[in-house]
Amino acid sequence: MIRGRRFVFSLVLIAGGVCLLALGAAQGQAAEVMQKAVRVCLECIGIG
Amino acid sequence: MGRPRPRSFRRRLVQAAVSIGTNAYLPGFAKGTVYGGGLKAACAPGLNCYACPGAVLSCPIGALQTQAASAAPHIPYYLIGFFLVAGGVLGRFVCGFLCPFGLVQELLHKIPFARKLGTFRGDRPLRALKYVILALFVVLLPLCVDNAAGGGQPWFCEWICPAGTLEGGVPLTLGVPALRRAIGFLFAWKMGILVALALLSAVLYRPFCRYLCPLGAIYALFNRVALLRYRVDEAACTGCGSCAEGCPMALDPRREPNHPECVRCGRCTGLCPTGALSLQGAKPFGPGSTRPPS
Missing domain, CATH: 3.30.70.20 (Alpha-Beta Plaits)
Structure with missing residues (x-):
């Protein structure tokens, strides 16, 4: 029973995650992530 | 028919394939640039610096800091959703199978050493440090401390992340003379962290994952409920x-x-x-x- 409940909880978490992913992408947050990632991040490499 | 390969060998194959696959943009290494294609809108599940010349996906911790450091901060639905899906399905299987920096530490741990440490006094409390780093360096400092431009800084990337130094800093400074000339205290500090962790990895299994990794701290929250x-x-x-x-x-x-x-x-x-x-x-x-x- 506990295992079944945990399974349902996991599924709810994942479904919620998919919804938030879609919501964030619709708000342009995936594009924001990309904008930062396509340039050399000087802080990341220790140049500052 | 040969003997079946042990599980550890199959896991190592997955780790190697993921590490190579997420850093497969070879022209980046040759030209000293980073990949600029659309795949970078998606995050890699493991810690993989997007400033690595070969990286084809984004780093979720780097992305989280960028959103927290934004001049107009907002709730990062996209990244929260990503963590819920990756954590909800895999939990820390991400650490064991899909993290390139985890693989590096494991390979370093194979270096023969007189005495390998399993645990020691203070090991358990020190493991809580990664949650402090997640809260402080990934969320609070980027969110609350503004720079001159009105936004924040990616504090974890800038001051701690050894994956960024190894995957981005070393190849880019080797390949780009202008970056090499700009090396200063910060680079030396980060190289110090990287070298210290590399040495420690020979003695202790995955020290960065144990004590410092904010991504591991996020996935740790899912270990009990992951599918x-x-x-x-x-x-x-x-x-x-x-x-x-x-x-x-x-x-x-x-x-x-x-x-x-x-x-x-x-x-x-x-x-x-x-x-x-x-x-x-x-x-x-x-x-x-x-x-x-x-």
Whole structure:
């Protein structure tokens, strides 16, 4: 029973995650992530 | 027919394939640039610096800091959703199978050393440090401390992340003279962290994952509820303790198979003489369940 409940909880978490992913992408947050990632991040490499 | 490959070998193959696959933009290494294609809108599940010349995906921790450091901060639905999906399905299997920096530490741990440390006094409390780093360096400091431009700084990337130094800093400064000329205190500081962790990895299993990794701290929160987790068949377990003796993270898988600190290396499942410890997939009512399948 506990295992079944945990399974349902996991599924709810994942479904919620998919919804938030879609919501964030619709708000342009995936594009924001990309904008930062396509340039050399000087802080990341220790140049500052 | 040859002997079947051991689980550890198959895991190593997955780790190698993921590390190479997520850093497959070879022209970046040759030209000293980074990949600029659309795939970078997606995050890699493991810690993989997006300033690595070969990186084809984004780093989720780098992305989280960028959103927190934005001049107009907002709730990062996209990244929260990403963590819920990756953590909800895999938990820290990401650490054990999909993290390039985890693989680096494991390979360094193979260097022969007179005495390997399993655990030591202070090991357990120190493991809480990664949660402090997550809260402070990844969220609060980027969110609250503004720079001259009105936004924040990616504090974790800037001051701590050894993956960024190894995957981005070293190849880019080697390949781009202008960057090499700009090297200063910060680069030396980060190289110091990288070298210290590399040396420590030879003695201690995955020190960065144990004490410092904010991504591991996020996935640790999911270990008990992820779809993929371990289970102990109480009827088959003889209590021999082989799993606890062999655990490189100094845990007791028999007592708590889904401990937040478990990076899912799978050594315990291979050591169990009766097969009592195993991977429970997405089957809700598998063997050992108290509820029979309908």
